[in-house]
Amino acid sequence: SYELTQSPSVSVSPGQTARITCSGDALPKKYAHWYQQKSGQAPVLVIYEDDKRPSGVPERFSGSSSGTTATLTISGAQVEDEADYYCYSTDYSGNHWVFGGGTKLTVL
Amino acid sequence: QVYLVQSGAEVKKPGASVKVSCKASGYTFTGHDINWVRQATGQGLEWMGWMNPNSGNTGYAQKFQGRVTMAGNTSISTAYMELSNLRSEDTAIYYCARGVRGRGYWFDPWGQGTLVIVSS
Numbered sequence: 001s002y003e004l005t006q007s008p009s010v011s012v013s014p015g016q017t018a019r020i021t022c023s024g025d026a027l028p029k030k031y032a033h034w035y036q037q038k039s040g041q042a043p044v045l046v047i048y049e050d051d052k053r054p055s056g057v058p059e060r061f062s063g064s065s066s067g068t069t070a071t072l073t074i075s076g077a078q079v080e081d082e083a084d085y086y087c088y089s090t091d092y093s094g095n096h097w098v099f100g101g102g103t104k105l106t107v108l
Numbered sequence: 109q110v111y112l113v114q115s116g117a118e119v120k121k122p123g124a125s126v127k128v129s130c131k132a133s134g135y136t137f138t139g140h141d142i143n144w145v146r147q148a149t150g151q152g153l154e155w156m157g158w159m160n161p162n163s164g165n166t167g168y169a170q171k172f173q174g175r176v177t178m179a180g181n182t183s184i185s186t187a188y189m190e191l192s193n194l195r196s197e198d199t200a201i202y203y204c205a206r207g208v209r210g211r212g213y214w215f216d217p218w219g220q221g222t223l224v225i226v227s228s
Contacts, residue, residue, distance in 0.1 A: 001170075030212070031211065031212030031213075031214075033212065033214040033215075035153075035215075037153075042203055042218040042219065042220055042221050043145075043153065043203070043205075043215075043218050044217075044218070045214060045215065045216040045217070048208075048210070048212065048214045048216070049210060049211055049212045049214075050212075054216065086152065086153050088153075088155075088214065088215070090213070095167070096169070096170075097143075097155045097213075098155065099145075099152060099153040099154070099155060100152075101152050102152045102153070
């Protein structure tokens with residue numbers, strides 16, 4: 001079955017840039033989307049179609065994709081950005097949607 | 109403003125079934141799929157399947173085929189997910205999420221989640 005691979009954790013100091021990666025064989029042809037999940041809350045969309053930011057999401061959140069890796073970048077991370085981040089995409093068939101395992105971002 | 113409001117927590121015994129509802133507001137219910145995603149305690153997100161309220165068509169992850177049924181009632185803008193033959197491993201928070209189709213396909217927004225506990 002198709003898998004998306006994320007590193008389990010990333011840690012930065014406030015104001016630094018955090019980069020969270022997601023690897024998958026189909027990513028050169030399929031979009032990646034990113035969700036933020038704070039403790040005890042439902043996930044929230046922060047990036048869709050590789051690099052688009054929904055209204056209301058701070059400009060410090062950006063996305064990119066190159067080859068088999070999609071990247072979520074938080075420029076000048078804030079303490080309130082501490083959360084789990086999940087990438088989401090589909091396999092080549094477009095019929096199997098999967099989430100990455102999640103990356104825990106610590107900002108302290 | 110688009111909202112998805114889910115039903116309350118459930119406690120079920122192994123072998124039983126559970127039915128979770130998801131009431132949509134703020135948009136045309138028949139214009140978007142409803143997807144279901146679950147999350148066991150301390151674990152990641154797991155996509156379960158989708159339901160199209162307009163056609164009634166569904167698509168389920170292979171893991172849940174035969175055990176899950178997704179449906180909708182357009183008259184009250186509500187989607188349902190029923191999971192049968194429950195086991196302890198099904199203890200999780202179950203989320204509904206609206207599918208949005210552009211060049212890709214993503215989920216936005218999500219419901220608040222429904223905790224389902226399976227315990228004897």
